[in-house]
Amino acid sequence: MRKQGSPRSGKNSEFKAATRVMLGTKDYKITSVDCRWHSKTLLIQGLKNGSPKFNTIRGFYVGKKNIRTIVLMFGLLACLFLLDSIFISFFEFENLQPRTASNNSSQLQVHVSFIRKKQSPIHMYDRLLNLASSALAEKEFKQESSNLWIDPYKQASLWKPCAQSKDQTKSVKSNGYILISANGGLNQQRVAICNAVAVASVLNATLVIPKFLYSNVWNDPSQFGHIYQEEYFIDILKDDIEIVKELPPDIKSMDVEAIGSQITDADLAKEATVGDYIETVLPLLLKNRVVHFLGYANRLGFDPMPSDIQRLRCKCNFHALKFVPKIQQVGSILIKRIRKYRASQSLLDTHLVGKFIRNKEGHEAAKGSTKYLALHLRFEVDMVAYSLCEFGGGENERNELQAYRERHFPLFLQRLKNSSSISPMDLRKKGRCPLTPEEAALVLAGLGFKQETYIYLAGSHIYGENSRMEAFNRLYPNIVTKENLLTDTELAPFKNFSSQLAALDFIACASADVFAMTDSGSQFSSLVSGFRTYYGSGHAPTLRPNKTRLAAIFTDNGTIGWSSFEFRVKKMILEGQNVAIRSYGRSIYRYPRCPECMCKHH
Numbered sequence: 001m002r003k004q005g006s007p008r009s010g011k012n013s014e015f016k017a018a019t020r021v022m023l024g025t026k027d028y029k030i031t032s033v034d035c036r037w038h039s040k041t042l043l044i045q046g047l048k049n050g051s052p053k054f055n056t057i058r059g060f061y062v063g064k065k066n067i068r069t070i071v072l073m074f075g076l077l078a079c080l081f082l083l084d085s086i087f088i089s090f091f092e093f094e095n096l097q098p099r100t101a102s103n104n105s106s107q108l109q110v111h112v113s114f115i116r117k118k119q120s121p122i123h124m125y126d127r128l129l130n131l132a133s134s135a136l137a138e139k140e141f142k143q144e145s146s147n148l149w150i151d152p153y154k155q156a157s158l159w160k161p162c163a164q165s166k167d168q169t170k171s172v173k174s175n176g177y178i179l180i181s182a183n184g185g186l187n188q189q190r191v192a193i194c195n196a197v198a199v200a201s202v203l204n205a206t207l208v209i210p211k212f213l214y215s216n217v218w219n220d221p222s223q224f225g226h227i228y229q230e231e232y233f234i235d236i237l238k239d240d241i242e243i244v245k246e247l248p249p250d251i252k253s254m255d256v257e258a259i260g261s262q263i264t265d266a267d268l269a270k271e272a273t274v275g276d277y278i279e280t281v282l283p284l285l286l287k288n289r290v291v292h293f294l295g296y297a298n299r300l301g302f303d304p305m306p307s308d309i310q311r312l313r314c315k316c317n318f319h320a321l322k323f324v325p326k327i328q329q330v331g332s333i334l335i336k337r338i339r340k341y342r343a344s345q346s347l348l349d350t351h352l353v354g355k356f357i358r359n360k361e362g363h364e365a366a367k368g369s370t371k372y373l374a375l376h377l378r379f380e381v382d383m384v385a386y387s388l389c390e391f392g393g394g395e396n397e398r399n400e401l402q403a404y405r406e407r408h409f410p411l412f413l414q415r416l417k418n419s420s421s422i423s424p425m426d427l428r429k430k431g432r433c434p435l436t437p438e439e440a441a442l443v444l445a446g447l448g449f450k451q452e453t454y455i456y457l458a459g460s461h462i463y464g465e466n467s468r469m470e471a472f473n474r475l476y477p478n479i480v481t482k483e484n485l486l487t488d489t490e491l492a493p494f495k496n497f498s499s500q501l502a503a504l505d506f507i508a509c510a511s512a513d514v515f516a517m518t519d520s521g522s523q524f525s526s527l528v529s530g531f532r533t534y535y536g537s538g539h540a541p542t543l544r545p546n547k548t549r550l551a552a553i554f555t556d557n558g559t560i561g562w563s564s565f566e567f568r569v570k571k572m573i574l575e576g577q578n579v580a581i582r583s584y585g586r587s588i589y590r591y592p593r594c595p596e597c598m599c600k601h602h
Contacts (some may be wrong), residue, residue, distance in 0.1 A: 157538030331507030431548030
């Protein structure tokens with residue numbers, strides 16, 4: 001470190017002063033890092049381009065008696081260097097300003113990226129973080145509890161998949177054709193497909209392979225055949241319903257909307273019953289031979305439901321929907337790399353990636369194998385803004401989230417004006433706030449996961465980015481995502497296809513040794529946890545936090561001891577890991593332990 005009055009310090013002061021004159025009246029702050037960067041740029045440019053200054057030095061004749069001339073020339077050269085540096089700094093500053101020209105966009109992105117990296121960390125629980133860091137350091141050389149990686153209830157292994165074994169004979173004559181245009185992302189579309197299969201059976205109709213609506217939110221043009229195997233889907237369900245890829249020409253030429261056979265959300269209740277479909281949809285189907293469900297999503301309730309229809313939904317979700325080979329292959333690469341090529345014989349892996357799970361790389365199956373935890377950390381900006389909660393970012397955060405709401409949720413804000421407001425503190429106490437990365441890391445530390453644990457992070461679009469992830473990285477540095485596990489070449493086919501990228505996350509999370517979620521209401525977490533229940537054989541634990549109870553624990557942040565924090569967190573998670581049969585009204589996709597979906601062996 002240089003002293004304050006060093007010559008270099010003086011030159012930097014002159015440089016800053018001169019730059020302020022060049023740039024006008026505004027006092028632009030330029031640090032010594034900037035000076036070194038500009039000097040390095042100048043040197044590289046001089047070496048590459050043969051700068052006139054260096055040519056002047058080579059051609060100058062130095063005589064023994066021309067000392068005064070030498071001093072004068074060095075003084076002139078110093079001035080030239082100073083002026084050159086000022087001009088370069090000026091133009092570099094101009095290049096960092098936002099422009100429409102494409103050749104400046106990359107420079108701007110680099111500059112913005114640099115600013116983001118320098119964001120200050122945002123913490124809400126500094127004291128607990130310090131306690132957690134100390135606790136993890138103490139456990140580093142101790143044996144980790146094996147209970148963390150197993151389902152705590154042995155009864156879970158008694159439940160086995162059996163939805164596929166109960167086939168029924170489909171009716172000979174079809175009442176017509178059902179078209180489905182599903183909205184949402186990968187998970188909403190998956191639920192829509194399974195519900196459509198059930199409705200086709202209820203109405204004794206022929207199902208056309210569902211279409212996916214393009215959404216400005218998801219920005220993904222993928223269709224059914226880009227994500228799932230069409231022929232396999234048709235074959236698995238052939239004994240239950242008839243499925244075709246296209247409408248016959250005579251019906252395809254009809255204007256479905258004009259003849260009154262288009263059904264929207266306004267025509268069906270959110271949790272519609274079988275009776276609603278028979279009363280509302282069947283007459284149209286019989287009359288026009290075709291019905292189009294536009295924007296179809298969660299439009300079929302779970303109860304009351306005939307057992308054969310319930311079983312069919314289960315069969316569709318867990319058996320008929322197989323990812324295409326392109327997704328399976330890259331998904332297998334993901335889980336192999338994080339496990340360090342440990343061979344797996346689980347039903348989970350087989351049904352997720354099929355033949356691609358076989359070890360072809362020549363690695364020894366057991367050597368260097370590692371377990372991993374997958375975490376679905378739902379802390380995206382839209383969810384954070386919609387929650388109306390506060391997350392320790394102060395006035396800047398409040399203004400930023402309010403601006404986001406005004407831009408993206410104007411109707412939501414309008415409704416808020418006509419309703420009684422709830423304070424951010426009360427929202428947090430009621431468990432209605434998304435968990436921050438900091439809170440998620442503290443829960444994992446409280447459960448006893450060691451600092452070296454490998455954690456696969458699904459999604460990875462975290463609001464606040466590095467400022468929010470700093471606390472998590474401090475406690476658990478071994479975080480991986482699909483973006484840093486896969487090469488650019490491997491990821492290239494999935495770029496700009498958010499649903500296909502989500503499918504890779506689905507595979508990595510469903511196949512994990514432990515799956516943890518921060519929001520139990522998430523459709524993604526619901527489907528992943530159900531898949532793990534169905535195929536996990538009682539060896540695929542899922543961690544679900546109770547956000548209301550967790551909020552009460554974090555409220556005691558200022559006084560709670562670490563042992564007490566651990567006890568309360570473990571108790572909360574353990575009570576969420578039950579083996580109860582699906583209760584009335586619950587999703588069969590999330591809770592498949594029921595007679596229509598799984599069989600219990602004694």
